Amino acid sequence: MLTIPAKDIDARLDQEVKKLAPQIKMAGFRPGKVPPNLIRKMHGDRLHAEALQTAVAQSVQKLLSDNKIRPAMQPEVELADGYAQGKDAEVRVKLETLPDVPKPKIDGLTIERLTVEADETVVASQVEQLAKSQTRFAEAKKGHKAGNGDQVVIDFVGKADGVAFEGGTGTDMPVVLGSGQLIPGFEDQLVGVKAGDEKQIEVTFPADYPAENLKGKPATFEITVKEVKVAGETKIDDEFAKSLGLNDLEQLKGLIRDQVQQELNGLTRTHMKRQLLDKLAADHDFEVPPSMVDAEFNNIMAQLRHEASHEEDPEASLKEIESEAGDYRKIAERRVRLGLLLSEIGAANGVEVSQAEMNRLIGQAASQYQPKDRDRFIQYVQNEPMAAAQLRAPLYEDKVVDFLFSKAEVTERSATREELEADLESEEGHVHGPGCGHDHAAPAKAKKAAKPAKAEKPSAKTATAGKGADAKAEVPKPSKPVKDGAGAKPAAKKADPKAEPAKKPAAKKPAAKKK
Structure with missing residues (x-):
């Protein structure tokens, strides 16, 4: 008291x-x-x-x-x-206190690094995909019937239950047939139309459509075809690169090559990190607070249930996940133990997240909110040490991992992308026995629905718990608040889903370097 x-x-x-x-x-x-x-x-x-x-x-x-x-x-x-x-x-x-973590064993660590060079065929393929996304369309000959690959420009009015719905009306909307940009069935029914045609099409909105009032609902669209255009050939040359704001084709290839290499480096790091975590888990075994395991287990199960709810057979996926709850509890226990261990290693070796780095993290998180809520979010993080600790945790964990990489004996082996991905996939699919360090305790079949690779990371809530200064991060407000809503976290920015058939994002252009 x-x-x-x-x-x-x-x-x-x-x-x-x-x-x-x-x-x-x-x-x-x-x-x-x-x-x-x-x-x-x-x-x-x-x-x-x-x-x-x-x-x-x-x-x-x-x-x-x-x-x-x-x-x-x-x-x-x-x-x-x-x-x-x-x-x-x-x-x-x-409260429940953190355990005394045994002195970490970090000497004699050995890790293999698979080095993979960017494949020029992959670079060429991505240049071609980019060129396709930049296709220029020209007006088709009079009477031309639209086919897959052609672009139609339409006006449309959508109705559900005979009533026009919000966001279901549009004008001069370009649609590339066969691109899969719009909801299933929409583009297929436009094949064969000509400029000046009027047509009514019938579709059913997907069960996971963003607009609640349209999920799984049948709808009709009154279509007026304004134009039909055919794709012109996009020649991959210096002029194409210049249209993207670059100097020449070689610079474009260089940018894409860098992007491919960064992706490969990310896969390599993931592979190395798994080896490291496996070795730490195998060499350290100590009791962890049950409340932390419960919280981590609940987080994992909530994530898996959410993902399973979007599977083809949600009920079967959920049943399978629930039947393997014991395996996921083991994953939760390992994550908590690794989080405490990494925290102890970081604290003992002076690993810190600077204020400048923290400000950057807060700024990045705040950018996800509506402009009117950003200042409230920043104030919330500044006043709530727990919120700040949760933002800090992933970066802190990466810094500790980098420190351990610097201490380890790293051997390099050249490999192909296929070999690296196969190695990662085999780790995800293998059912490990007692004493194995992997997080992937659940059978591979369940993993397809649950995507348990996400469960490999140490618990973010414990990644900084071992630092003495981070005791501040655990101070809450009274569980019986004096006034409801005081200091509440601002609502996250919500998407404003339009009812018109949802478009997929366009291919990402490579970022141009400064000249």
Whole structure:
């Protein structure tokens, strides 16, 4: 039980009033000059709730810091019944501590690096794909019937249950027949149309269509064909490269070659990291907090259930996953153990994430939100150490892995892309026995639906838990909030799905280097 004196809460309340004062407008007072007692009267309950939560969070943090306690999970913090303004606050704090991790064995690590060079046939193939995506279309001869590969320009009005739906109307929309850009059946029914034709087509929206009101629904589209165009040949030469903003074809090939090589390097790193994690898992065995395993297991199962729900037979996939829950719990335990181990290795060897790197991570995460929510998100991360720790964890883990690579004896072997991918695939599909270090405990059949390669990473929640400074990352708000919604995380940016047949993204152009 933790006691927070009433005077400390009141001091926090004074700070909240001062913070709010410049924003308050009231008739008869200049902006920022409203007396504190009136601000308390107008906004007292909300300000007191925020002051209390701040006082509780700081008191719990001090408790952890003074006693050098490293919580395994976010502590359960609950305000005792009977609290009222003006009284001391009694707070119950319940937590599970991190175990003492044995001194990591990191000497004598050996890792094989498979080196793969970018294949020129792959580069040439990607240049051809890019050229196809840049196809120029010219108006077809009068009376030409559209076929696959041709482009039709249409106006359309879509109706479901006889009623036009939002986003289902469009004009001058170009569609390349046979490209698979639109929902199944749409393009097929346009084969054979001519400029000036009017046609009604019938389609059924996919069960996983983004717009809830159209999922699995039949619809009709009234189509007016404005133009029919045929594809012109795109010659792959210097002029084609210049149309992309580059100097010549050789520069285009160089950019694509770099992209292919980066992808291969990523596969190589994944292969090396799996070897490293397997060796660490095989050499270290210690008890881990059950609450951490439970949380990781629940995360894994939630991910697998979500993915299985999009399979052809969701019920069968879900049943298969549930039958192998024991295997996934073993995966969760390994992930937690590896997370604690990497954290201990990083802390013992001075691995850190700089403030500049942290600012970059926050900026990248904030960019996923609507502009109006970005400042709220940044403030949320700055005020919630747990949120900051979760952002930091993947980068911290990569830095520890890089440190271990630098310590290991790395042997190199030339290989083809096919050999590298086969190696990775064999690791995913193999059913390992007791004592094996792999995460891939579940049979390969289940993995097709569940994509358990994602389960190989150490737990992000534990990747920084071993650092003394990161005890701050575990301090929560009271589990019985004083006021609902206070300090809530802003909603993530939502897509605005249009009901018109969803298009697939265009092929990505290589980024042009500065001249």
